[in-house]
Amino acid sequence: MIKSLTAAMKSLIERMSRKLVNKLNLLFTSIIILIVGSLTVISYQMLQKESVSNSIASTTNNLMLVNQKLEDYLDGIEQFSLPHNKYDEIIRAVMQEGNDYAARMYLEDYLRDLFYSRKDLESIYLYLIDQQKYYSISREAYNITVRSGYQGGIDEQPWYQEAMNSPQNRSFQSFVLPDATSGYTMITEPEFMGYHRVLRSIASREPRAVLSFFLKPTVKDSIMSDIPFEEGEHLMYLDPDNVPFHMDDLEVYEAISSADWFQNIGDDSGSPVTWSDGDKRYLVVYDVGQQDGWKLIKPIPYSSIYEAATKARNLSYLTGFIFLVISVILVTLTSNAITRPLNRLSRHMRRFSEGTFDAEAPVQGNDEIAYLTMHFNQMVRRTNDLINERYRMKLVEKNAILKALEAEINPHFLYNALQAISTKALKSGNDDVADMVDALALTLRYCISGKDIVYAREELKHIERYLALQSARFGSRLRVNIEWDESLMELQIPKLSIQSLVENSIKHAVEKVSTPVTIVVRATVSESHAIISVYDDGPGISPDRLEQILDTFEVEWEEQEGENIGLKNLNTRLKLLYGDQSGLAIHSDGSGTEMTMRIPRGGVGHV
Numbered sequence: 086m087i088k089s090l091t092a093a094m095k096s097l098i099e100r101m102s103r104k105l106v107n108k109l110n111l112l113f114t115s116i117i118i119l120i121v122g123s124l125t126v127i128s129y130q131m132l133q134k135e136s137v138s139n140s141i142a143s144t145t146n147n148l149m150l151v152n153q154k155l156e157d158y159l160d161g162i163e164q165f166s167l168p169h170n171k172y173d174e175i176i177r178a179v180m181q182e183g184n185d186y187a188a189r190m191y192l193e194d195y196l197r198d199l200f201y202s203r204k205d206l207e208s209i210y211l212y213l214i215d216q217q218k219y220y221s222i223s224r225e226a227y228n229i230t231v232r233s234g235y236q237g238g239i240d241e242q243p244w245y246q247e248a249m250n251s252p253q254n255r256s257f258q259s260f261v262l263p264d265a266t267s268g269y270t271m272i273t274e275p276e277f278m279g280y281h282r283v284l285r286s287i288a289s290r291e292p293r294a295v296l297s298f299f300l301k302p303t304v305k306d307s308i309m310s311d312i313p314f315e316e317g318e319h320l321m322y323l324d325p326d327n328v329p330f331h332m333d334d335l336e337v338y339e340a341i342s343s344a345d346w347f348q349n350i351g352d353d354s355g356s357p358v359t360w361s362d363g364d365k366r367y368l369v370v371y372d373v374g375q376q377d378g379w380k381l382i383k384p385i386p387y388s389s390i391y392e393a394a395t396k397a398r399n400l401s402y403l404t405g406f407i408f409l410v411i412s413v414i415l416v417t418l419t420s421n422a423i424t425r426p427l428n429r430l431s432r433h434m435r436r437f438s439e440g441t442f443d444a445e446a447p448v449q450g451n452d453e454i455a456y457l458t459m460h461f462n463q464m465v466r467r468t469n470d471l472i473n474e475r476y477r478m479k480l481v482e483k484n485a486i487l488k489a490l491e492a493e494i495n496p497h498f499l500y501n502a503l504q505a506i507s508t509k510a511l512k513s514g515n516d517d518v519a520d521m522v523d524a525l526a527l528t529l530r531y532c533i534s535g536k537d538i539v540y541a542r543e544e545l546k547h548i549e550r551y552l553a554l555q556s557a558r559f560g561s562r563l564r565v566n567i568e569w570d571e572s573l574m575e576l577q578i579p580k581l582s583i584q585s586l587v588e589n590s591i592k593h594a595v596e597k598v599s600t601p602v603t604i605v606v607r608a609t610v611s612e613s614h615a616i617i618s619v620y621d622d623g624p625g626i627s628p629d630r631l632e633q634i635l636d637t638f639e640v641e642w643e644e645q646e647g648e649n650i651g652l653k654n655l656n657t658r659l660k661l662l663y664g665d666q667s668g669l670a671i672h673s674d675g676s677g678t679e680m681t682m683r684i685p686r687g688g689v690g691h692v
């Protein structure tokens with residue numbers, strides 16, 4: 086296998102080295118690949134380092150500013166939770182709530198004032214510790230509702246115990262994790278954060294109540310929108326104990342929280358960390374707040390950081406490829422400058438041999454090749470002249486034959502002859518014969534008229550003459566009723582279209598039976614179509630035969646053979662004139678046959 090591959094390579098190199106153009110192409114290609122490849126590798130490594138440094142600097146500054154805004158927002162919530170001047174009145178109302186109605190009203194008014202003063206509150210709860218009773222205010226169905234009730238088990242909640250043990254008498258509760266709960270009976274659990282403030286008696290420092298704010302995520306989302314966020318990146322907002330208060334992907338948080346370096350965030354100088362999650366590598370940039378130690382963590386995929394460097398590398402490859410193509414083109418043009426005229430002459434000779442008899446080649450210069458090209462062009466012109474002369478002779482011969490045929494069957498000659506016969510019959514007193522000859526003459530004149538589209542009144546007059554001739558043939562066996570809507574007399578329809586349908590009824594109904602047959606020609610208007618139908622109460626068409634007739638409508642006209650060419654021709658004309666919404670339909674149930682033409686309203690027929 087290796088020997089055969091080596092032999093094939095040697096053979097390829099030998100064939101390439103036979104021509105100077107191949108040697109030059111190989112030399113220039115090697116030089117360009119070496120230069121462009123070296124520059125691309127060096128620039129790519131430099132751009133990688135610069136991209137990482139820029140990403141670290143910009144992301145660190147951005148996280149620091151956003152984290153400061155978030156801490157300011159939380160500090161504002163903390164200041165908002167302190168009663169300040171009303172602290173004594175609130176503690177007094179809490180202690181007298183059980184036996185003083187005014188105290189209960191004071192607490193409700195206090196909650197209303199708090200709720201209406203901010204727009205980022207989902208609800209406020211005031212838990213009275215001694216009574217195990219709470220007051221709440223929230224928006225329910227566009228109404229602000231104040232409720233009260235008794236709630237056990239609040240003192241067992243983690244946030245309650247944390248607030249009681251906190252030197253600041255507060256605790257923050259996250260609702261980001263799936264199992265987070267407030268402990269209160271709520272219609273829906275909060276989406277973002279709960280802030281709990283312990284209200285203590287100033288005299289005894291005993292806890293009397295817990296004021297809880299449940300915050301909407303709107304302000305937090307507005308502040309975090311200042312952080313640029315690309316596809317593949319993640320963002321987490323953690324409290325000092327690494328409890329998440331915002332995260333865009335729970336699986337990423339669980340994976341990153343199990344890393345060894347995660348618990349040490351905030352203990353170092355804030356240097357970024359490289360973290361791998363499976364086959365993905367991230368640069369983890371974070372910021373720890375100076376005030377309370379809240380953390381913003383942003384893992385950035387290295388693929389996003391290296392995107393600019395990758396584009397520059399691909400651009401270098403593209404530039405090298407362009408230079409390579411240009412060099413190959415220049416070398417090829419130089420080496421082929423001498424052989425190009427011969428190639429051009431050879432190409433025109435090949436066209437001439439394939440039947441293109443005007444393939445003259447351009448003459449350039451005064452050398453032997455130009456002399457050869459000039460004589461080749463003379464041969465092409467002489468050959469072309471002979472072919473054109475022969476072609477003109479054939480056309481003259483063909484036109485002469487056509488003129489002779491037209492003279493033999495000139496329809497105007499037949500029309501004049503019929504008029505002469507009619508005149509002779511009138512002179513002899515044969516009025517019936519004269520009427521039949523007149524009807525036949527007018528029918529012939531109508532058929533040879535140059536129009537393809539006629540008015541319905543013209544077609545109906547032609548049908549009357551046609552049926553008059555058929556009545557003379559069949560007598561009382563043929564009965565005809567015409568039910569034509571007067572509004573459709575000016576309808577434009579294909580010439581001889583109704584005759585084709587009537588002729589089909591005569592051929593397949595009247596001629597097949599000896600009993601009288603009634604043919605009804607009817608025209609009506611629907612919402613979308615003008616409908617023209619011809620019905621006969623003859624023996625009908627068998628299902629197999631009807632299926633064969635309808636199948637011929639799907640056959641290309643050039644492939645049509647046998648019977649029913651008239652119906653096929655009519656269906657094709659309708660499709661060409663009015664589009665696919667028109668056409669010919671045939672229905673037969675064994676006791677009659679109905680053929681229907683459908684012409685769309687607003688088309689050529691101006692229905």
